[in-house]
Amino acid sequence: MAQTRTKVKVDLPSDKISDYFGSHVFGDKAMKAHLSKEAYKAIKAARETGEKIDREIAEQVAAGMRQWAVSKGVTHYTHWFQPLTGTTAEKHDAFFDPISDTESVEKFTGSALVQQEPDASSFPSGGLRNTFEARGYTAWDPSSPVFVVDNKIGKTLCIPTIFVSYTGEALDYKAPLLKSLHALESSAVEVCQLFDKNVKKVQATLGIEQEYFLVDEALYNARPDMVITGRTLFGYSAAKGQQLEDHYFGSIPERVYAYMLDFETEALKLGIPLKTRHNEVAPGQFECAPNFEDINLAIDHNQLLMDIMEKIARRHGLKVLFHEKPFAGINGSGKHNNWSMGTDTGVNLLSPGNTPNKNLQFLTFFVNVIKAVHDYPDLLRASIASTENQHRLGANEAPPSIISVFIGSQLTEVLNELESNKAKKSTKGKAESIIFPRIPEILLDNTDRNRTSPFAFTGNKFEFRAVGSSANSASPMIVLNTIVSQQLKAFMTDLKAAMKKGLSQDEAVVTVLRAYVKQSKNILFEGNGYSEEWLKEALKRGLTNITDVPNALKAYVDKDVLKLFDQSGVLSAKEVHARYEILIEEYTKKIQIESRVMGDLANTMVIPAAMNYQNKLAATAKNMKELGMKKASYDVYIKTVEEISGYVSELKRFVFEMVEARKRANAVDDVEKRAQMYCSEVQPYFHQIRYLADKLERIVENECWQLPKYRELLFIR
Secondary structure (H helix, E strand, C coil): CHHHCCCCCCCCCCCCHHHCCCCCECCHHHHHHHCCHHHHHHHHHHHHHCCCCCHHHHHHHHHHHHHHHHHCCCCEEEEEECECCCCCECCEEECEEECCCCCEEECCCHHHHHEECCEHHHCCCCCCCCCCCCEEEEEECCCCCCEEEECCCCEEEEEEEEEEECCCCECECHHHHHHHHHHHHHHHHHHHCCCCCCCCCEEEEEEEEEEEEEEEHHHHHCCHHHHHHCCCCCCCCCCCCCCCCCCCCCCCCHHHHHHHHHHHHHHHHCCCCEEEEEECCCCCEEEEEECCEEHHHHHHHHHHHHHHHHHHHHHCCEEEECCCCCCCCCCCCEEEEEEEEEECCCCECCCCCCCHHHHHHHHHHHHHHHHHHHHCHHHHHHHCCCHHHHCCCCCCCCCCCCCCEECCHHHHHHHHHHHHCCCEECCCCHHHCEECCCHHHCCCCCCCCCCCCCEEECCCCEEECCCECCCCCHHHHHHHHHHHHHHHHHHHHHHHHHHCCCCCHHHHHHHHHHHHHHHHHHHECCCCCCCHHHHHHHHHHCCCCCCCHHHHHHHHHCHHHHHHHHHHCCCCHHHHHHHHHHHHHHHHHHHHHHHHHHHHHHHHHHHHHHHHHHHHHHHHHHHHHHCCCCHHHHHHHHHHHHHHHHHHHHHHHHHHHHHHHHHHHHCCCCHHHHHHHHHHHHCHHHHHHHHHHHHHHHHCCCCCCCCCCHHHHCCCC
């Protein structure tokens, strides 16, 4: 079936993307057509300045939204939110309201728009909610546009919302993300006004590059490990993988191209500005990427995009895999987060200017970001820690677990000179009152792209490359926004202290930045992050290399981190502890599930297949012996039978030992200790069991082996 599939015909709404881009979004054009001027202005003010929308205006907005949605054939609406499960959630309600036994009207109230009450007890809460306490609230986020999802069966109006408990604690990703963005903007505006009093707003932006794999749906369904865990727990590498480097940027297969065209069309209707598509490095791997957007919207769009991609894949007889490492021996997938900040005056704060004064502003933000990463590397590491990403980090396709910053040779020279040289007064005018060598010569494309660095400066933005492909980018962005916000506050405090000593503002800026460069230069690394030399060098520098998930997650409950989140107003200590508990339990459960699947497959598929083939070989050898043939002629069969028998015996032993280790871990009540036991006592068996199963795959004849192999999963189009 997989070999005979043909591409699905995709009908485009128009030959021009501009004709249908955003057509399913209640955006500016739709709002002007369906809202009063008063309601329109209220939404614009909410988005631009954070002003609250009162209930009377909300009634007008709801009426306009309903009118627009019904005109598109929508019958239901939902509050669309992002709980701590890692996926999105929605509960659909109909617009209709019965007015008699046989009559009804379409109705959508302001109260239904602004707030709803889903069951909070059924989502992860980390102890914030008792299972018998069900009440939780979703609340409309007007900064993210409402949109219509068309699944070809029905249409639903989706309203982006936050999700909080009855007592107000955040139970989602969006609520703390919005708080972190507010904290960052507040701190950044204050620093910007040192250089330009006209700056009133700073917007953090994000571009998310999404990597993924595609496999045929029939082959996927024949792999229980992929269906349940998202990755192959067994499978010997195909003879041809990515060693010829012929897949990257190669011609896109027709069936895949049709799939891309289909999901891109649906995404573009929803206002997701997809610009790029291409083959990635590994066979069967691809990437798509949008334009930069406001961080909140970029993350909403990425979560929505993954959902669209999964649904569209089914139309094409494909399965899209977002797991960070679905196949051993070839590259895994990441979700590169390209982060920057821009002002309402049109300035990218991480883009060098063409005058010393503009470059001093650039260096102020540039150095403060580096200082923030230097001070909280373990927290950044925790923000991208997951069971799935653990398989990818540190391999030869992803940054290592050591957090470092790459800035390129030119900016390294600039920081070296900033560290060693004193600021000089200039006579060229007020705009250039403080200069030092090299600053006016900074170029826009001032760095190469170091793909081995987890956090790299790439000309006018920082690229956090260590984020996993299945992750919600809100997790690392909450951390990055928060640490940079707090660092900018610390900068203002240090600047004022320096100015009290008689330095001018520019002299004080340079003095403070020089101190930061000295304090944080250990985090800067320009070389090969994959190398053994870097592991040794990082150890000398005092940088941590946390390779397992339980230890990585501990950074969340460090007392300095709890203080950081509390002071910034992003998360309370109670909320951080809850998230830590959710993450540590999620890790344990996922390793437990993988262990159970691995044991089941070994006992019910791998070992029976090996024994069936073993019996065939034994019968052949017996027949040859009975026919009086020389021992040398059937000895090879006997040796293969003995080889299989040895592998099967070892496999059975390791599976039994793994199950016993799992039982011991399950008997432990302490959440942290149980996670550590799964990490140190259960998970190590995965490699041993897989090694033996993969050995058997290379011996057992194809007809006996039920699991589709890598050569089929990765290369059938």
